[in-house]
Amino acid sequence: MSMTNAQTRDMNGPGAALRGIRQIGSRKVLVAYLLVILIFIAGQVVSPGFAAFSNIMNVLNISALLGLIALAQMLVVLSGGEGIDLSVGAMASLGAVLASQMLNGADGNLLPAIAVVLLAGFAIGAVSGAGIAYFKVPPLVMTLAMASVIQGVALVYTNGQPKGMASPLLKELGVGRTAGIPNLVLLWIAVAIVVAVFLTRTRPGQALYGLGTNRLTTELSGVRTKVFTTAVYGASGAISAIGGMMLLSYTGTAFLDIGSSYMLPTIIAVVIGGISLAGGLGSYNGTVAGAILLTSLSSILVTLRMGEGGRQIVYGVILLLLLAVYGRQKVK
């Protein structure tokens, strides 16, 4: 350890400086949590009770919803190639609507509903992925177009008016608590652990970092990058659809654009969390921090009676600032 440090110092200036920049990755997460604490302190000052345990749990509960859908976004961004998924919101809506109609308030169909939601999400996501990988459609355009298709599918499926509702078991997951902690938050913690293990300790997880960093090197190493990319978008679709089902678990009933407001925040959460928009770098715990920060921020804005318009502006400005700080394109 000390030897490594000595070597770092021995390296000439620029190298050491660059290494410093890399470590901001983890520092970003730290900064995000510090900001969360600041927000809660400020909130407590402005509106007493903001930092109470129950409100913190509420914020975490909503963060879990954003965090789960942001996982879908993160995988796509991590996979590189200007990867981004603008259909996560629409896909979440579709997942919620599908689950709502299939369950219709009864637990009997829970497993089939999960299966259908996963499959539909994966299939639609994979179509986006195939368009991106094989036909070289830019991810942003492809997923934006796919978002409108997904909205159309939801519209046709529901005839414009989603029916049904969450089943008791699903609702218990969404609003119930275990030992004072929301079940959704517990689920989120479990998911975070699984994702961390997946990314660092499994073959596809590690391969994903390669794909995101350098497609050509990955291809030359023997990975079928097109198949892999397609699968990543498929996974993103499946996860956002399941995320939509979690939205349903929280709200009880679905509506057609239940997920659409999540699209922009997922991107911001991912960027706050230190995932490079160029792909290939970052981890899920950063995204988790990003989701919590964004939800806390949104929560305090609501407490301050700022409307949807103001929040959109705040989101936009934050995203621009984040890009300006670490999203600049290199000069060719």
Add this chain to the structure above:
Amino acid sequence: MHLLRATSLRKTYGGITALKDGNLECKRGKVCGLLGANGSGKSTFSKMISGVVTPDDGDIWFDGAHVRISSPQEAKKHGIIMVHQHLSLIPELTCWENMTLGFEPVSGMGFLNNAQSRELARTYLSKFAPGLSVDRKVKDLSLAQKQFVEIAKAVAQKPKLLILDEPTAPLEQSEVEKLFAVIRELKAEGTSVIFISHRLWEIKTICDHVVVFRNGETVGAIDFATEEKDEDAIVSMISGKDLQLVKHKAQTGGAARKERQLEVEALALRQSRTPVRFELGKGEVVGLGGLQGQGQEQLLLALSGLHPSGSARITLGGKRLKLRHPRDAVRAGMVLVPGDRHKEGLFLQHDMLLNLIYPQLAVRKTGFFLSRRRLKAEAEQIIGRLNIVPADTGKVVQFLSGGNQQKVVVGKWLPLAPKVLLLSDPAKGVDVGAKKELYDTVKQLAEQGTSVLLYASDYEELMAICDRVLILFEGQIVDQLMPSDYSEERFVAASLRSETAADRSPIEAWGEAK
């Protein structure tokens, strides 16, 4: 009187020195040759003069004044124009649009005067390519035509100093003559030219004096007005005496070629109609020589499965290979150390561990769950075997030196025990010590039975380690050199297909390979 004088120019990129000490004096109305091997710093140097790269240190005097050139625009204002190899043409625009780009003639109201632009373009382009229409889009032109458009455009701006970066690379003999005629015309008008080329005869023909770069330094200058045009002197300056590679003993040929490892037939490269055909014995090291860009890299990329190999018949270890994807090649044990290690060989932002274990992940040689400890031990073993410094699997590869990075690119394949190792100019930008270690490793692998196909732009490297060298020209194998033939002159002659090479037909060369 000097038009340009540059002293002790220096440039480092993130710890890697591209130019240590660049010096040059260029006389008015003369042609100055700039010579040096690839990576010797001559292109960095010329980019500094033309404002593309800003020097970290050093002084430039131009036209009697001390100047700082911080952008191409500024260089242009001084009257310095550089013709890059393929940098400044916009493919979707026509010849005339390209030729006036940045200094379009306009009418009084600021409207474009396209008729005048066309006329200007026609005047200058006709000096090089009288038949070429200025209305053609640049993307539809041949490489040589593009080069002419590029040069004509520079000349049209009436520079005081014209820098030509390997302008003759895509040109044929007759076209080179045309270019030289224009250069002489420019000289007569008092324009100075810096001429960069690898071809000695061109340098001897057109240049009035030469400056030689090696390893980022100016190592010498010869003024042809006072000194004689001594090719040997120039060659020894370019190559230097510091490449202490132990020459491979020529006798390996007989023993190694007993067993056939790789057979390649009917592999068509580029536009070449005659496909290439060759074979590789087990443990044999075969070089690919010739001028740059004669299809060597395409050959390697085709064998790596990245480029379609068409109807080629490729047999590895007696088994017919279908190469639809690099995966097929890697699985069969034919692996590539690509020419551009940053773009094609490494995950720069990641640590050595990921880089070194990646091929195993790629072809699923590991289980679904990874044992970090086992993989780390394996990576450490590779690091030890190749002597990668620092010996730390957690080191991010972008902070390694070029030589150590290249070792990582080679090392990542070792766990797959490759049957054929394809190397594309592996020593480019690698320091001498690391180069030796790299080639020692290659030789070691060859002794253990791995066949090696090596492309190197430096003849010395080929001579030092290859059992034989195939010379490529325009996508064909035109000659084969055995260790007994190895000499700088034979290589140059064979590469340029000059007299000595022409009397040995490719067929004969092939026959000798058997």
Add this chain to the structure above:
Amino acid sequence: MIRTHGLENIRQSGLLPICAIFIVVVAVNAWLQPGFFSFDVFQSNLASFTPLVLASMAQAVVVLAGGIDMSIGMSITLGTVVMAATMGDSPGSIALGIALSIAAIVAVGALNGWTVGYLRLPAIISTFAVSAICYGASLLIMPQPGGYVPSVFYETYQSTILYVLPVSLVVIAAALLVWGYVQKRKIYRYIYAVGGDESAAYANGISTRKVKLAAFLIACVLIALTSLVVISQTSTGDANIGRSYTLNTIAAVVIGGISLQGGKGSVFGAVLGAFIIGFISNIIFFANLSSFYQDLIKGLIIILALTLSLLPALRKKAFA
């Protein structure tokens, strides 16, 4: 030297497949829409296509310069909302409304040009962030749809000049005139140069960031026109009114043969692309499909068009 003529010219410019698609959609449209060739139907079709035509031209300028404008829809929205919120019946308030709306749109364009050109942020995401800001501003100005739009807008837009010249056609002509002017200036060539190969353009002494800023500002002129037309059509302010334009303009641009890599294609291609999308919407409408299917089918057609339009470029790449 070979002089190129008529059809050959079209083939050269890569507009041939688009023209073919155009003829097909017009034919299908004519078959489905009653009285397709009557002047009234012609005029109403034209009036409904015009906003997308203008917006697609704006998108085309940005894409040709190597960028993309994800904020186009929300910029249009902001323009209309500003007008609807400030205008009354008095000429003064109308002038103020229009001036403020133009100012807002230009500010958005300048912000885009600055972030993309000078800060070198990736256009695709930074304009998307700007889009959120525009949407937020629109919501702040007008949380609920409403506002007041003088009837003179609607009346003027639906009228014809001298009984034969629909106003919408005049608007399109005006937009083309703007572009015609740009074509005569240096910036026109620089847009193609920067979009085609940024580093080469830079090496030629072109200030690439100024060109990018200029492209976004030229687009502003067309976006402001679009905004005027949209408000004349809808006669109301609504923060969600322009949402669909972003995707539709990108689709029009791609169908119109403009490469999303930049530097390749023509603004007229985008005009044709916009018409094609307009006719497709018409076809879906007159095919008597349930309105629920419209989004779905349109999205699918756009995806199909995107992939088909990108295919030739791919094939060429494979041979290179």
